[in-house]
Amino acid sequence: MEAEVTNAVDLFTLVAPDVRGVTQDLMFSWTMTGTAARVTQASTITAGSGRLTIRDAAGALVFDRSLATGGAATTAAGTPGRWAVVLSIADYRGSIDLRIERP
Numbered sequence: 001m002e003a004e005v006t007n008a009v010d011l012f013t014l015v016a017p018d019v020r021g022v023t024q025d026l027m028f029s030w031t032m033t034g035t036a037a038r039v040t041q042a043s044t045i046t047a048g049s050g051r052l053t054i055r056d057a058a059g060a061l062v063f064d065r066s067l068a069t070g071g072a073a074t075t076a077a078g079t080p081g082r083w084a085v086v087l088s089i090a091d092y093r094g095s096i097d098l099r100i101e102r103p
Contacts, residue, residue, distance in 0.1 A: 001016055001019050001022045001024060001089075002016065002018075003015065003016035003026075003096070004016070005028070007028055007030055009031045009032075009033060010031070010032060010033055010034065010101060010102035011099075011100075011101045011102075012028065012030045012085055012098075012099075012100040012101070013098060013099045013100070014026075014087065014096060014097075014098045015095075015096065015097050015098075016095065016096040016097075017095050017097075018095065019089070019092050019093060019094055019095065019096060020093055021047070021048070021091055021092070021093055022089055022091075022092050023048075023089065023090045023091055023092070024088075024089055025086060025087070025088045025089075026086070026087040026088075026089075027084065027085070027086050028084070028085040028086075029082050029083075029084060029085075030082070030083045030084075030085050030100070031081070031082055031083070032056075032057075032078075032080055032081070032082075032083045032102060033080050033102060034080060034102040034103070035077045035078055035079070035080060036062075036074050036075050036076070036077050036078065036103070037054070037062075037063075037074070037075045037083075037100050037101060037102060037103070038072060038073075038074055038099075038100070038101055038102075038103045039052070039054070039063060039065075039072065039073050039074070039075060039098070039099070039100050040071070040072045040098070040099040040100075041065070041067060041069065041070050041071065041072075041073075041097070041098055042070055042097040042098075043067040043068075043070065043094065043095055043096045043097050043098070044094040044095045045067060045068050045092065045093070045094040046093045046094045047091060047092070047093040047094070048089065048090050048091035048092040048093055048094075049066070049067075049068075049089070049090050049091070049092065050066065050067030050068070050087065050088065050089040050090075050092050050096065051064070051065070051066055051067065051087075051088045051089075052064075052065055052066075052067060052085070052086070052087055052098065053085075053086045053088070054075055054083060054084065054085050054086070054100070055078075055083060055084040055086075056078025056079045056080075056081070056083050057078070057079040057080060057081025057082050057083060058078070058079040058081075059084075060076075060078055060079070061076075062075040062076040062077070062078040062083075063075040063076065067087075067089075067092075067096065074103070085100065
């Protein structure tokens with residue numbers, strides 16, 4: 001899977017416009033200086049499944065949602081620092097478009 005990733009302080013984006021039958025766990029360490037992040041999902045799934053989970057610097061789960069759920073949401077409050085962003089896809093076909101940022 002080819003993806004364009006931006007991993008900067010308080011801003012994480014991942015765009016993969018043409019995913020075809022991929023099963024993979026993508027894990028990123030991301031620096032978040034705030035306590036909550038705004039997550040915008042604009043992915044399309046034509047087959048398979050995908051899930052986005054985010055853990056804060058203390059390891060607490062602050063976000064867990066299917067990629068099939070589009071739109072914007074806010075994570076639960078968490079500890080600032082190095083957050084873990086995990087994208088898990090199984091036999092995924094479609095596109096992935098994620099944006100996570102400090103509001």
